[in-house]
Amino acid sequence: MPRRLRGYSLPSAYNHPMIHIEELVKVYDGFRAVDGLSLQVGTGQILGLVGPNGAGKTTTLRCLAGIIPPTSGRVTIAGFDLQTHPLEARKRLAFVPDEPHLFDHLTTLDHLTLFSRLYGVEDGPARAEALLEEAGLHDQRLSFPSELSRGMKQKLVVACALLHRPEVLVLDEPLTGLDPAAMRRMKRTVRDTATAGASVIVSSHMLQLVEEVCDRVLIVNRGKKVLMGTLDEIRLQFPDVDADADLETLFMRATGADQ
Amino acid sequence: MTPLLFLMWRSMLGRVTGWLRLMKQPKYLVGTLAGVAWMSMFALRPVLRANRAASLGDWVADITEWLPALESAGALALGVSLSLWWLWPFGKASLELSETELHLLLPAPVRRRHLIQYALLRSQWGVLFGCFMIALFSSGGAPDRFVWRFVTVWLFLTLWHLHGRGRGLWVARLQELPAAVAWRRRAIVVAGVVLVWLLLAPGIASIAASLPELNADTAPALGHALSPERLYAEAPLLALLLTPMRWVIGPFFAGLAPDTPLVGRLASVTWPLLLLVAHNEWVVRSQTLFEEATLERARQRAARGDAASRFRKVRQRQRQAAPFSLRPTGVPAIAIVWKNLMLAHRTRLALAVGGGAAVVAISAVVVAFTGLPDWLIAIMMVAGALGLIATPLMAGHQWRNDLRTDLLRIEVIRTWPIDGWRMFAAQVAPPAIIASLYAAGAGGLLLIAGAAAGATDATVFVLVSPDLAESLGVSLVTLLLLGLATALPLVAAIASLSATLQNLVALLWPSWIQLGQRRSGSAAHIGQGMLTGIGLVLALAVGLLPGALLVGAWMFLQLAVADLPLVAWQLPLLGLTAVVPLAVIVGMLTRFGGVLWDQLDPSVELLNREGRS
Numbered sequence: 053m054p055r056r057l058r059g060y061s062l063p064s065a066y067n068h069p070m071i072h073i074e075e076l077v078k079v080y081d082g083f084r085a086v087d088g089l090s091l092q093v094g095t096g097q098i099l100g101l102v103g104p105n106g107a108g109k110t111t112t113l114r115c116l117a118g119i120i121p122p123t124s125g126r127v128t129i130a131g132f133d134l135q136t137h138p139l140e141a142r143k144r145l146a147f148v149p150d151e152p153h154l155f156d157h158l159t160t161l162d163h164l165t166l167f168s169r170l171y172g173v174e175d176g177p178a179r180a181e182a183l184l185e186e187a188g189l190h191d192q193r194l195s196f197p198s199e200l201s202r203g204m205k206q207k208l209v210v211a212c213a214l215l216h217r218p219e220v221l222v223l224d225e226p227l228t229g230l231d232p233a234a235m236r237r238m239k240r241t242v243r244d245t246a247t248a249g250a251s252v253i254v255s256s257h258m259l260q261l262v263e264e265v266c267d268r269v270l271i272v273n274r275g276k277k278v279l280m281g282t283l284d285e286i287r288l289q290f291p292d293v294d295a296d297a298d299l300e301t302l303f304m305r306a307t308g309a310d311q
Numbered sequence: 312m313t314p315l316l317f318l319m320w321r322s323m324l325g326r327v328t329g330w331l332r333l334m335k336q337p338k339y340l341v342g343t344l345a346g347v348a349w350m351s352m353f354a355l356r357p358v359l360r361a362n363r364a365a366s367l368g369d370w371v372a373d374i375t376e377w378l379p380a381l382e383s384a385g386a387l388a389l390g391v392s393l394s395l396w397w398l399w400p401f402g403k404a405s406l407e408l409s410e411t412e413l414h415l416l417l418p419a420p421v422r423r424r425h426l427i428q429y430a431l432l433r434s435q436w437g438v439l440f441g442c443f444m445i446a447l448f449s450s451g452g453a454p455d456r457f458v459w460r461f462v463t464v465w466l467f468l469t470l471w472h473l474h475g476r477g478r479g480l481w482v483a484r485l486q487e488l489p490a491a492v493a494w495r496r497r498a499i500v501v502a503g504v505v506l507v508w509l510l511l512a513p514g515i516a517s518i519a520a521s522l523p524e525l526n527a528d529t530a531p532a533l534g535h536a537l538s539p540e541r542l543y544a545e546a547p548l549l550a551l552l553l554t555p556m557r558w559v560i561g562p563f564f565a566g567l568a569p570d571t572p573l574v575g576r577l578a579s580v581t582w583p584l585l586l587l588v589a590h591n592e593w594v595v596r597s598q599t600l601f602e603e604a605t606l607e608r609a610r611q612r613a614a615r616g617d618a619a620s621r622f623r624k625v626r627q628r629q630r631q632a633a634p635f636s637l638r639p640t641g642v643p644a645i646a647i648v649w650k651n652l653m654l655a656h657r658t659r660l661a662l663a664v665g666g667g668a669a670v671v672a673i674s675a676v677v678v679a680f681t682g683l684p685d686w687l688i689a690i691m692m693v694a695g696a697l698g699l700i701a702t703p704l705m706a707g708h709q710w711r712n713d714l715r716t717d718l719l720r721i722e723v724i725r726t727w728p729i730d731g732w733r734m735f736a737a738q739v740a741p742p743a744i745i746a747s748l749y750a751a752g753a754g755g756l757l758l759i760a761g762a763a764a765g766a767t768d769a770t771v772f773v774l775v776s777p778d779l780a781e782s783l784g785v786s787l788v789t790l791l792l793l794g795l796a797t798a799l800p801l802v803a804a805i806a807s808l809s810a811t812l813q814n815l816v817a818l819l820w821p822s823w824i825q826l827g828q829r830r831s832g833s834a835a836h837i838g839q840g841m842l843t844g845i846g847l848v849l850a851l852a853v854g855l856l857p858g859a860l861l862v863g864a865w866m867f868l869q870l871a872v873a874d875l876p877l878v879a880w881q882l883p884l885l886g887l888t889a890v891v892p893l894a895v896i897v898g899m900l901t902r903f904g905g906v907l908w909d910q911l912d913p914s915v916e917l918l919n920r921e922g923r924s
Contacts, residue, residue, distance in 0.1 A: 080914040081332075081914075085914075111914075114914075114918070117722075117725075117726050119721065119722055119725040119726060119918075120912055120913060120918070121910070138909075139730065142727065142728035143728040145726065146726075149723070153719075153720045154720075155650065155654075158650060159630050162653070165637055165639075166637070166649070166650050168637075168639040169637050169638070169640070169643060169645065170643045170646050170727050170728070171643070171728065172639070172640050172641075172643065173639050173640075174639060174640055176640075177639065194627060194630040194631065196625070196630075
């Protein structure tokens with residue numbers, strides 16, 4: 053049985069959401085990618101964001117990370133509105149995109165040095181060393197991205213994201229291209245980050261991962277919220293499904309993909 | 312072939328549609344209109360400027376009497392180039408196809424020759440654009456001249472391109488043959504080329520010996536000496552060999568001669584057209600295995616875009632070096648300057664400045680005693696002056712370690728907690744710093760040349776002279792030092808302006824900007840260069856004018872009103888006076904860039920951009 057979703061009870065901190073999205077709308081090129089999406093994620097919570105291709109998951113996360121401005125709606129990070137207080141919000145946030153975007157000319161250590169200064173991490177050098185050790189990248193500390201495997205790059209991106217101890221961690225397809233061992237490490241990292249008090253949103257097509265790691269699930273389709281809640285809460289929406297139906301079954305029902 | 316033509320047609324339609332969709336945004340519409348207006352100035356020059364100065368088109372029209380000589384020389388140059396080309400034993404069987412096209416089209420039931428033909432037709436976009444630009448800039452606004460130049464340049468470039476592809480495929484084919492056969496064929500070609508030129512040598516020597524001395528009145532004599540009739544009479548073998556070359560370049564020269572009738576012009580394109588058809592058949596019927604080489608070429612092109620391979624060669628020790636130490640706390644924007652400086656070089660800034668100054672000082676002292684040859688001083692002065700003037704102007708064009716590279720990582724940099732204007736300033740600073748350092752190096756060269764000039768009786772001086780130094784009551788070296796102190800802040804301000812404009816363009820028209828380190832000669836890139844060039848000239852005019860007025864007012868008050876002489880020590884202060892308005896403009900543009908950065912929506916123009924790495 054997945055560790056967290058089964059019988060999970062909301063922590064008390066849920067009353068003070070670290071991530072608050074209200075009626076988010078994003079339209080580009082005449083296409084309504086996100087259509088009035090609202091959600092909240094409390095301290096220490098992990099929210100799984102799932103949906104079919106083109107459902108608006110990545111666009112939602114990009115709006116949440118301040119990469120693209122929303123057409124309308126409001127995004128708040130740790131109580132700071134992303135539109136009116138972008139710097140305060142960004143200081144508390146870390147975003148791991150679906151592709152490990154790194155700077156070709158910077159070594160592994162350079163990346164962490166850069167992020168230390170950008171986020172003003174006082175113990176930056178020591179924390180960088182610790183993260184490198186933890187990620188198994190110590191031997192690659194002077195390697196350029198072109199000399200790293202896909203998994204190593206992903207680890208480095210995550211290390212950069214965790215360097216400033218973010219209060220909100222946003223991961224877009226974090227397991228893409230990882231081998232089984234790296235996947236297991238990534239899942240542990242996500243859980244540990246939440247246990248340490250951060251709010252986490254994970255977008256993924258790997259429904260087993262979401263089921264295993266996340267406290268709650270948000271299913272989106274065509275930019276709109278379809279269902280949100282714990283696995284048990286979602287099951288209640290479909291009285292005809294088995295009592296132990298997995299997320300894949302529920303996802304198919306919720307998005308109409310099984311018809 | 313029909314599906315491939317359909318693919319070409321749809322690709323073109325897709326590009327045009329994408330371009331038209333961009334026009335919905337006012338900023339792209341304004342940019343296009345500005346570009347079109349600028350290009351129209353060339354087409355409408357005769358109308359716009361009744362008493363215009365001689366343009367390139369007019370100059371070309373005035374060289375009629377040189378045409379016979381130029382045509383022969385051109386044919387000879389083409390013959391020599393082609394011979395050397397064939398002597399070079401290496402070549403790749405690569406065609407201009409993208410990785411996607413290769414992966415989709417190679418497994419498809421498409422005939423081999425059709426695929427090669429498709430690749431050849433696809434490469435025509437670049438050729439056509441090149442012809443358009445050459446015709447536009449050289450036709451002086453005359454429509455008939457434009458059309459003829461376009462056609463003849465197209466014929467030449469297409470033939471050149473086809474010949475290159477054919478030769479590449481032929482050489483690559485040798486690698487597929489047994490070694491002995493391949494070497495035999497190579498030997499035959501090389502021997503053939505050498506033999507032809509050995510046979511031609513006496514004729515060339517005879518013609519060369521009869522050439523008149525070059526001066527303003529030798530055009531007719533030179534034309535006669537190199538006329539086809541004389542070549543046929545004196546060196547028939549040479550004339551025969553040059554005949555196909557004349558066919559290729561002949562139409563272009565026919566267009567230059569104003570009295571060539573239209574029928575004559577049209578007749579002149581018959582042979583090149585036949586050559587073109589023959590070349591095309593030669594290439595498309597090639598049996599060389601081009602697939603692997605083409606895929607490799609496509610991959611290399613893609614790899615050049617992100618330049619990742621370049622950094623693998625950096626030595627381990629160098630990987631620990633940085634322009635300066637970056638402490639974990641402090642102004643966050645400095646981290647971006649640090650990062651982007653490293654994209655250009657990892658040399659420590661203090662070492663570059665201190666070491667450079669020490670080298671200049673020591674060299675200046677040494678040459679002050681030893682002196683240098685006059686010609687070397689002249690070269691150093693010209694190079695130094697050019698570097699000092701051109702480097703800051705070209706800063707934004709030459710170095711791309713700014714937003715143009717960082718926009719590829721928009722998902723990373725956009726999340727950084729930095730104000731818009733600080734982000735913009737930090738992006739502009741690295742190219743400006745590097746350009747200023749290079750300009751300072753050029754200034755150092757000027758200083759060394761000045762020190763050497765003091766020790767000898769040098770006669771060539773650029774920017775400064777002993778007379779000027781004497782009139783200001785200082786030595787030449789002191790004047791050069793003061794001149795550098797005056798110029799360097801100005802250089803830094805101009806370099807900043809140049810980089811600022813390029814980054815503003817990147818934020819205003821992201822879809823038009825080529826991202827990454829690589830500069831290309833694509834149509835969009837040339838258009839962008841033209842627009843930023845105009846912008847830079849205008850901004851410099853606006854920025855320098857107040858400074859010039861301030862300096863002028865100061866001089867007027869000092870020299871005419873107060874009757875105080877100008878002293879050399881004032882120069883740096885005058886320089887700073889000129890810098891202030893420029894700095895204000897850069898500051899204002901930086902604020903504007905910050906606003907653009909804050910308001911940037913990269914959804915379509917960057918994140919969904921085709922080919923984003």
